[in-house]
Amino acid sequence: MPVPSERAIASLFPRELAGELLALARASGAEFAEVFAEQKTSGSFRFEEHQLKEGSHAAAAGVGVRAIRGAQTGFAYADGFAPDDLREAARVAARIARDGKAGGVPRAFAVVDPPPPFTLAHPAPLALDERRQVEMLRRADAAARAHDPRIHEVGASIAQSSRAFIVANSDGVWAEDRQYLSRLVVSALALDGEERQEGFAAGGGSVDAEYYERTRTPEAIALEAAASAVLLLSAREPEAGSYPVVVGNGWGGVLVHECFGHSMEGDTIRKGSSIRATQRGQQVATKGVTIVDSALVPYSRGSYRVDDEGTPAQRTVLVEDGILVGFLWDRLNARLTGEAPTGNGRRASFRSVPLCRMTNTYIEAGPHTPADLIASLPRGLYCKRLGGGSVSPADGNFSFQVTEAWQIENGRLAHPVRNATLTGNGNDAMLKIDAVGNDLDIDGTTGSCGKDGQWSPVGVGQPTVRFVEITVGGTAV
Amino acid sequence: MSAKPDGPGALLAVAAAALDAARAAGANDAEACLEGYRSFTAEVLGGEVEQLKQSGTKSLGLRVLVGGAIGFATGTDLSRDGLAELAAHAVALAKLATPDESNALPSREDAGAAPDRALELFDERAAALPPERKIEMALELERLTLAHDPRIRRTDGASVSSGSGTFAIANSRGIAQAWSGTSVSAWVVALAEDAGGRQQTGVYGASKRWLADLPPIDGIAREAARRAVARIGARPIPTQKVPVIMHPDIAASWLSDLTDAFSGEEVLKKASWLTSLEGQAVGSPLVTIADDGRLVRGLGSSPYDGEGIATRRNVLIERGTLAKFLYDHVHARRAGTRSTGNAVRGSTSTPSIGTHNLYMEPGAESPEAILARVDRGFYYDDQGSYGYNPVTGDYSFQAQGFWVERGEKVHPVDGVTVAGRSLDMLKAIVAVGNDLEFRTTVASPTLLIAEMTVGGGASG
Numbered sequence: 001m002p003v004p005s006e007r008a009i010a011s012l013f014p015r016e017l018a019g020e021l022l023a024l025a026r027a028s029g030a031e032f033a034e035v036f037a038e039q040k041t042s043g044s045f046r047f048e049e050h051q052l053k054e055g056s057h058a059a060a061a062g063v064g065v066r067a068i069r070g071a072q073t074g075f076a077y078a079d080g081f082a083p084d085d086l087r088e089a090a091r092v093a094a095r096i097a098r099d100g101k102a103g104g105v106p107r108a109f110a111v112v113d114p115p116p117p118f119t120l121a122h123p124a125p126l127a128l129d130e131r132r133q134v135e136m137l138r139r140a141d142a143a144a145r146a147h148d149p150r151i152h153e154v155g156a157s158i159a160q161s162s163r164a165f166i167v168a169n170s171d172g173v174w175a176e177d178r179q180y181l182s183r184l185v186v187s188a189l190a191l192d193g194e195e196r197q198e199g200f201a202a203g204g205g206s207v208d209a210e211y212y213e214r215t216r217t218p219e220a221i222a223l224e225a226a227a228s229a230v231l232l233l234s235a236r237e238p239e240a241g242s243y244p245v246v247v248g249n250g251w252g253g254v255l256v257h258e259c260f261g262h263s264m265e266g267d268t269i270r271k272g273s274s275i276r277a278t279q280r281g282q283q284v285a286t287k288g289v290t291i292v293d294s295a296l297v298p299y300s301r302g303s304y305r306v307d308d309e310g311t312p313a314q315r316t317v318l319v320e321d322g323i324l325v326g327f328l329w330d331r332l333n334a335r336l337t338g339e340a341p342t343g344n345g346r347r348a349s350f351r352s353v354p355l356c357r358m359t360n361t362y363i364e365a366g367p368h369t370p371a372d373l374i375a376s377l378p379r380g381l382y383c384k385r386l387g388g389g390s391v392s393p394a395d396g397n398f399s400f401q402v403t404e405a406w407q408i409e410n411g412r413l414a415h416p417v418r419n420a421t422l423t424g425n426g427n428d429a430m431l432k433i434d435a436v437g438n439d440l441d442i443d444g445t446t447g448s449c450g451k452d453g454q455w456s457p458v459g460v461g462q463p464t465v466r467f468v469e470i471t472v473g474g475t476a477v
Numbered sequence: 478m479s480a481k482p483d484g485p486g487a488l489l490a491v492a493a494a495a496l497d498a499a500r501a502a503g504a505n506d507a508e509a510c511l512e513g514y515r516s517f518t519a520e521v522l523g524g525e526v527e528q529l530k531q532s533g534t535k536s537l538g539l540r541v542l543v544g545g546a547i548g549f550a551t552g553t554d555l556s557r558d559g560l561a562e563l564a565a566h567a568v569a570l571a572k573l574a575t576p577d578e579s580n581a582l583p584s585r586e587d588a589g590a591a592p593d594r595a596l597e598l599f600d601e602r603a604a605a606l607p608p609e610r611k612i613e614m615a616l617e618l619e620r621l622t623l624a625h626d627p628r629i630r631r632t633d634g635a636s637v638s639s640g641s642g643t644f645a646i647a648n649s650r651g652i653a654q655a656w657s658g659t660s661v662s663a664w665v666v667a668l669a670e671d672a673g674g675r676q677q678t679g680v681y682g683a684s685k686r687w688l689a690d691l692p693p694i695d696g697i698a699r700e701a702a703r704r705a706v707a708r709i710g711a712r713p714i715p716t717q718k719v720p721v722i723m724h725p726d727i728a729a730s731w732l733s734d735l736t737d738a739f740s741g742e743e744v745l746k747k748a749s750w751l752t753s754l755e756g757q758a759v760g761s762p763l764v765t766i767a768d769d770g771r772l773v774r775g776l777g778s779s780p781y782d783g784e785g786i787a788t789r790r791n792v793l794i795e796r797g798t799l800a801k802f803l804y805d806h807v808h809a810r811r812a813g814t815r816s817t818g819n820a821v822r823g824s825t826s827t828p829s830i831g832t833h834n835l836y837m838e839p840g841a842e843s844p845e846a847i848l849a850r851v852d853r854g855f856y857y858d859d860q861g862s863y864g865y866n867p868v869t870g871d872y873s874f875q876a877q878g879f880w881v882e883r884g885e886k887v888h889p890v891d892g893v894t895v896a897g898r899s900l901d902m903l904k905a906i907v908a909v910g911n912d913l914e915f916r917t918t919v920a921s922p923t924l925l926i927a928e929m930t931v932g933g934g935a936s937g
Contacts, residue, residue, distance in 0.1 A: 043570075049746065051577060054827060055570030056549040059563075071522075076531040079553040092531045095608075130573055153746045189748050189868065196747065198868040238873075240894060240932025241716045271522070273633055275674055351532065390862035394633050394668055394678045395708075397891065399861030399875030421864050423875035423894055427675070473864070473873040473894025475930045477716055 009164045010176065012081040013037040013063065015109060018168045021065055022106050024090035026170060029100015030067035030074070032335075033093070034169040036308065037063045037081070038350040042161035045130070047137035049153065055130065064350040065090045069097040071336055075353045107172030114312035116305045117296035120208050124182035125160035127209035133158050136184065140218035144188045147226035150233065152196075153189040156222065158182070165350075167310040169331075175310030180206055181301055181457060183446060186222045190229035197235075197418070199228030200387075200403065202446035205299045205459075216445075228385065228404050231416050238405065238420035238474030244380035245422065245470040246373050246408070250441035251386055253460035256291060257361045257449070258391040259398040259426035260284075264293075264318050266333035266344070266356040273394055275427050276324065284324045285430035288366055291319040293328055295343055295359035300444020302360040302459035309345035309354050316342045318361075319430070330356040348454035355451055360444060362461030366436025370464035373435055375411040381420065381472055382406040382413060389422075396426040399473075421473035429467075437464030483513035483535055485655030488645035495539055495560050496649055502564035504541035504571070506582050508648040510783065511537050512824035516640025516660075519611040521619050526612055527634065538824040541567040545576035551825045579810040582784070585651035587806065587816065589787030597774045598658035600687040604641040606661065611637040614663060614694060621698035622667050626706050633666035633678070639688075644779065652785035660776065661688050663697055669705035679705030683916040686774045704858075707879075711889035713933035714880050720851050721895060721929045722881070724858035725912060728921035732766065732835055735899060737867040739793050740830040741804040741812055750870040750900065751799060759799045760903035763840055766794040768803065770818055770833035777833040777918035783822035788833055791817050794903070803830050837921040840909030844923040847908045849884035855931045856881050857895055870899030876931070894932040902926050 018035050025033035039061040046053045063086050064077040074096025078085035128136075140156040164178045183204035190197050201224035203216035212218060247255055268274035276284070285291065295313035297303050304313050309331045316326055329337075330345030333356055346357040374382055382405060389400035402420040406413040424432075442461030449458045492509035499507030513535035520528040538551040541564070548571030550563040619635035638661070645655035664682025671677050681701035685691050723731070743749040751759065760766075770788025772778050782788050784806050792800050804812065805820035805828050821831030848856065861875030873896035879886035897905075910923030 045573070051575035052546075052573060053575070054547045054549055055573050056551070056827065057563075057566040057570060058550070058825060059552040059554070062553070070525075072526050073528040074530075075528065077533075079534055079536075089531075096526070096529055130570070134573055153748060189746065191747060196750065196752075196868055198748070198866075240896060240930050242933070273631075273668070273676070275676075351534070353528065353530065388863040392678060392861070394666065394676050395891075396675070397861065397875060397877070399863055399894075401863040401866075401873075419866055419869070419871040419873055419896075421861075421873040421875065421894055421896070423861060423892070425892065471713070471892060471894060471932065473875065473896050473932050475873075475896045475898070477718060477930055477932075 009037060009039050009166055013166055017083060019106055021086055021090040022168065022170045023103065024087060025065050025067040025094045026103025028094045029097035030069045030094060030103060032068040032170055034066045034167065035063055036165060036167045036347065036350050038163065038165040040161060040163040040349065042159065044157060044159040045133055045137060046157040047141055048155045052134055060349065062350045063089065065093040066353060067093040067096050068332060072096050073353060077351050103170060106170045109168060109174035110172050112173055112175040112306060112310050112312060114305060117303055117313060118298040120180060122209045123180035124207050124209045124211065125162045125180045136212060136218045140186050140222040143219040144186060144222035144226040147223055148230045150190045150192050150230055151188050151226050152191040155187040158184045167308060169310065173310040175306045177304065177306050179304055182207055184212065184218060184221055186225040188226040188229040190233050192233045195233050197229050197232035199225040199232065201225040204446065205301050205444045206303055207299050231404065232418045235416035235418035237476045238417045238472055239476045240472060240474040242469045242471045244377050245467045245472065246380060246382045247465050248384045249437065249439045249462055249464045250443040251460060252383065252465065253362050253443065253462035254386055254389050254447065255400060256363050256462060257358060257458065257460045258389045259429040260291060261293065261358045261361045262391050262393050263426055264327050266327055266329040268393055269327050270333045270337050275396065279324045282324055283322050285319050285322045286433045287322040288436055289319060289322050289430060289433055290364040292317055292364060293358050293361045297360040297442050297444055297459055300360050300442060300459035301447065301457035302444055307343045307345045308347045311341045311343040311345060313343045328356055328358065330354055346456050348456060352454050355454060357451060357456050358449065358458055360442055360459035360461065362442050363436065363463065363465060365438050365440035365463045368435050368437050370437045370439050373437055373464050373466045374408055374413065377408045378410055380408040381417065382408050383422065391426055398426050399423040423471045423473060432467045432469060433465055434468045435466040439463045483643055485643055485645060485657060488513055488643055489647060489653055489655050491537065491555050492645050492647035495537055496647060498560040498564040499539060499541050499567065502568040504543055504568055506542040506649045508540040508582050509537060510822065510824045511645040512642065514640055514642030516638055517608050517611060518636060518638035519608065519615045520634055520636040521615040522634045524616065524619065529608065536824045537563065538826065539563050539567050540827055541571050542580060542582065543568055543571035545578060545580050546571045546574035547580050548574060549827050579807055581806065581810060582648045582650050583652060583786050583806045583816065588652050588781065588785055592771050592780050596771060596778050596780060598656060598686055598778060600659045603639050603659040603661040603688045606639045606688060611639060618663055618665050618694050618698055621695050622665050622702050625699055625702035628669045628706050628709065629667050629702050630670055631668050633668055635665040637663045646781065646783065646785040648785065654781045654785050656780055659686055661685055661691055663691060663694065665697060665701045667701040667705040669709055671709050677705050677708035679703065684776055686776055690774060708877065708889050711877065711891040713892035714890055714931065716932045718928050718930050720854035721926045722847060722851060722854060722856045723924040723926065725914065725921050725923055727857050727860055728837065728924045729919045730860065732837060732921050733919045734865040736832050736835065738870060739803050741802045741808045742830050744802050745808060745811055748868055750868065754799050757799055758797050759900060760794050760797040761906045762797045763906055763909045764794050764797050764903055765792065765838040767792045767838065768832040768835045772834045775834040775915065782818045783820040783828040786816045786818045786820065788818040805830050834915065835919045836913060837909065839911045839913040839922045842908050842910055844910045844912050847910055847923055847925050848881065850908065850925065851881045852883060854881045855890065856886055872897050872899055872902065892933065895929055896932065897929040902929065
C-alpha cells in the first residue's frame with residue numbers, strides 16, 4: 001500500500017489562518033484560545049482462522065478550536081482544512097463568552113521546540129511495508145499453534161498509526177510534532193474437552209521496525225499468549241477474601257495508574273473532587289515508595305516531545321519516599337490554580353478537548369528481589385499478569401481483572417489461579433504496599449487509558465510489589 | 478442547522494459515487510457506509526457552564542471485495558479525489574487478504590422487508606432543541622440534585638446533549654438504504670459527603686430518541702441524589718455464598734457482557750462458552766433474552782443493520798433454552814445459515830456481530846416482592862468496570878449495594894466482590910422482576926440469583 005499522499009500539515013494550516021481563528025475564537029471575550037490541527041493515518045491487519053481476514057486503512061484530518069473564559073470552555077471542530085469550515089468552528093467555540101470585548105491582538109507565535117526524548121531511525125508505521133506486516137502475523141500464528149496441540153484458534157493483529165499536529169494558542173505558543181505508534185497483539189484460544197481459556201500478549205510502542213526482530217519478535221509475543229492460555233486450562237478458582245497479594249512488574253503498574261494516578265490529575269485537584277487535593281506534603285504511600293509520571297520514557301506509547309497543548313514533555317515526581325510532592329497539570333487547570341503546566345494536556349484527536357492525563361506512570365525500584373517477596377508469604381496470591389482495570393474517581397473504588405495468577409503457599413507458587421479480580425479503594429491502596437522489588441519494568445507496548453470518553457495511549461510500570469492485603473474476588477470460599 | 482446537506486438523499490449520492498470509485502479501482506463488489514451526525518453537549522458544574530461542545534462529522538467506510546478477499550478504508554474526504562484515494566487503499570489491502578468463498582455482500586433478496594410500522598427514530602423536537610435550552614436543562618438538573626438532600630454538597634457535573642444523524646448503507650448488489658435518527662440524553666453524578674473525607678457517588682440519567690421520552694429532570698435529579706445518599710456509611714461484609722438481587726442496571730450490564738457469547742463468529746471459532754449448547758437448557762425457565770432491532774423509538778433501533786439487512790426481533794434464550802446465535806452476512810454463510818440482521822457498525826470500521834436493543838423479558842414480580850423474599854442476601858446495585866471473561870463466562874466484579882436481612886436493606890455495602898459463572902447464574906435465576914425499562918440500548922428487570930460468592934473483609 002502506498003504511503004499516504006499527505007501534504008505537509010504546515011502547508012494546509014498556515015500561521016496567518018491560525019492567527020485569524022484565534023482572534024475569531026476570542027471575539028466575544030474569551031481570555032484564551034487554541035487551535036489544534038491534526039492529520040492522522042492508521043492501518044491494521046487481522047489474521048485469524050488461518051486467514052488474513054482483512055486489512056484496513058483510516059485517514060482523519062481536521063482542526064479543533066477551543067475558547068476559554070475562566071473555567072468555561074467552548075469547543076468545536078471541523079473535518080478537513082477548508083478555511084470557511086474552520087472559521088465557523090471558531091465562531092461556535094467563541095460563544096462560550098457572550099458579553100466580553102474581543103481579545104485584542106494575539107501575541108506573536110514563538111515556536112516551542114524541545115529536544116525529543118528519543119529518536120526513531122525507522123519508525124515502524126513507515127518502515128514496515130504491508131507484506132512484512134502480514135508476514136509477521138503469519139509467523140505469530142504459526143508459533144502460537146506450534147506451542148501446544150490444545151491451541152485451537154489464534155488471532156493476531158497489527159496496527160500502526162502516524163499522527164502529525166500543530167497546536168497554537170493566544171499566548172503565542174506554536175508547536176508541531178509527529179508521533180508514531182505500532183502494536184502487535186496475539187490472542188490464543190486453548191481447548192481441552194469442555195474447558196476453554198484465552199491468553200493474550202502484545203508488543204509495540206513508539207518503536208523502530210527493528211524492534212520486532214531485536215526486542216520482541218512475533219514468535220515471542222505469540223508464545224507468551226499461547227503459554228498463558230494453556231496454563232489457565234489447569235488453573236483453579238480464586239479464593240474470595242482479603243489477603244496478601246504480590247503484583248508482578250511491568251504491566252502490573254496499571255494498579256498505580258488507576259488507583260493512584262487518576263487522583264493526581266489536575267482537573268480533579270482543582271475541582272476538589274480528588275481526595276489528594278489537600279494532601280501535598282502528606283504521607284500517601286508507604287515510606288520507600290516513589291511514584292513518577294514521565295513522558296520521556298524511550299519507545300513507550302505514552303511518550304512524546306510536546307503534549308497536545310504545546311507544553312514540553314517532562315518527568316514529574318508525584319510521590320517521593322511516600323510523601324506527595326506534585327500533581328499533573330494541563331494548561332486550563334494549571335492556569336486556574338496558579339500552577340505550572342507539566343506537559344500532561346492530551347487529546348484523543350482534533351475532535352476532542354484536551355484533558356489532564358497521565359503519560360507513563362510508574363513506581364520506582366526498591367531493594368527486594370521478586371523471589372524474596374513471594375518467599376516471604378505463608379499464603380497469598382501472586383498476580384503475574386493483569387488485564388484491564390478501572391477506578392471510579394469520585395469514590396476511589398477500583399477493580400482489576402487478573403488474567404494469570406498463582407496461589408502462594410508457604411512461600412512457593414503452588415498452582416495457577418484464573419479469573420481473580422482485585423478490588424479496593426484508591427484512598428489507601430498505596431499505603432498497603434509493604435515491600436518494593438528491584439525489577440522495575442515500564443510497559444509501554446499496549447496500554448490505553450479512557451477518560452471522559454477519550455482514549456489515550458499510556459505506559460505503566462513498577463517493580464514487583466507486595467501489598468499487605470487486597471480484596472480478591474472469586475467463587476471459592 | 479438544516480438537515481438537508483447530510484440527509485438520506487445526499488448520503489446515498491455520496492455512497493453511489495464511492496461504489497463507482499471502488500469499481501474503477503478494481504473491486505468486484507463494494508459496500509459504502511456513510512454516517513453524518515451533528516450534536517451539541519452542555520456540561521455544567523457548580524452552577525456554571527463548564528463546557529459547550531459542538532460535534533459534526535460526515536465519514537465514509539468503504540468495504541471492497543477483490544476475488545473473494547476483503548479490504549476496508551475509511552475517511553472524511555468525500556471529494557472525488559478523496560473517494561478515489563480511499564478506493565485505491567481498500568483495493569490494495571484486499572489484494573493482500575485471503576480469499577474465502579464465504580466473503581460476500583448481501584443482495585437485495587437477502588435484505589428482507591422494510592418495517593411494517595414507523596420506527597419513530599427521528600424527533601423534530603430533539604433535533605431542534607436549542608443550545609440555550611440544553612444549558613438550562615443541565616443547570617436545572619444540577620440544581621435539583623443539590624436541592625434534594627443537604628448531604629449532597631456538590632456534583633461531579635451534569636450534562637445534557639442532543640443530536641441528529643443519518644446513516645446510509647449501499648452496495649454493488651443492489652442494496653441502498655438510509656435513515657435518520659435523533660438522540661437526547663441527560664446525566665448527573667451526585668456526590669454525598671461520607672465520614673473520613675470519603676465521597677459516595679450516585680450516577681443517573683437516560684438516553685432516548687425522543688425528547689418527550691426523557692424522564693423528567695426532577696426525577697433524574699432525585700434518583701441520582703438518592704443513590705449517593707443511600708451509600709453513606711457503606712462497609713464490607715464477610716465472605717460468603719448468598720442469594721444476590723441484581724438491580725436492573727447491574728443485570729443489564731451483565732446482559733451486555735453476554736453479547737459475545739451469542740455471536741455466531743465466536744461460536745464458529747469455539748470461543749464462546751455457549752458453543753455446544755444450542756437447543757439445550759442454559760437458564761432457568763424464567764429466562765427469556767431477546768434482541769429487537771425494531772422497537773419503536775428504541776435507541777438501538779434501525780430498519781436495517783450495518784450491511785443493509787432487515788432488523789428483527791431475535792429470541793436468544795427462550796424460557797431457559799438456548800434458541801439462537803446472532804449472525805452477520807459473512808459469518809452466516811460460513812455457518813450455513815442466514816443473517817439475523819445483527820451486523821453492527823459505524824462508518825469507521827467493518828461490521829461486527831452485535832445487538833440493537835437487548836433485553837430480558839420482564840416477569841411477574843415487583844422488585845419490592847423480590848426483596849421481601851430474601852432472608853439473608855446481597856442487593857447488588859453498583860459495580861466496577863472489568864470482571865467478565867467472554868470466553869469462559871466467568872464473572873467477578875467489584876460490587877456495591879446493601880446487606881439484606883428478612884426482606885429489608887439493613888446497611889449499605891462496599892469493598893466487596895461478587896463472583897460466579899454466567900452459565901450457573903442463568904440457571905440460578907429464581908425471580909425476574911416486572912420493572913423492565915429502557916434507558917440505553919440494553920435493559921433488564923430486577924433479577925434474583927439463588928447463590929453467588931460475595932467476597933469481603935474477613936473470610937466467613
